[in-house]
Amino acid sequence: MRVEGTTSLRVRYAETDAMGVVYYGNYFTWFEVGRSAFCRDQGSPYPEWEARGVFLPCVESHCRYKQSARYDEEVLLRTWIEDVRDHSVTFAYRVERAEDGRLLAEGWTKHAFCDRQGKLLRRPQPFSEWLESVSDSKSNG
Template structure:
């Protein structure tokens, strides 16, 4: 696996499924958030630290493609990477894989805009050049 992809595993909880034992579709967005948060943490920063520095990353768009269902008690792996990095925008790509058979269950992406605490877009390379350089290194596969 590429060094700029972070894998995080979790077990499907009963409360995440519907009456048929299939993961309810909106939970995949929650798992994308888990993947994104853990990707940032693994790379050496946390969402909390970003926010303390005045940088927010609201989601502007989300795309999901459902392939196969995850079910109660499955162990899934959320694979997260930066798909695109711009001066004002950032996109993450995700794959959710069932660990037992390696089956791709869901793929997708979320698009974000860098904002300040007032939710006004900021040019991250200008306002927080260290953070931008760090993200750029991660995007290019650095550790």
């Protein structure tokens, strides 16, 4: 069973276009909010990663838009770890309208494990065990 985090957001006016619809690029900002909250809520806040010399630059991202989110709506952002590899982790996201549970968007971001200089790291400790404990993926090379 996968571990999933849920973050509630209210669409801000600055996140919308002239029609009151959320601008598509803002979903990736929401993904970052969900990812940070997921790590913090599961006991491994991102600042701890950086303090130990592990950084997670995004190397791939995807979002599929299903319905428009609009100004002042409450949305629920569901976040989980989809895949763990030797040199990367993939987080998945699902954005739903809080009022009716309607799927608004879904996507994923893939992050490399690297040091401050950008050198790839292989399964950085102590985070490798944490990643395995909160994901239901079978680690692959």
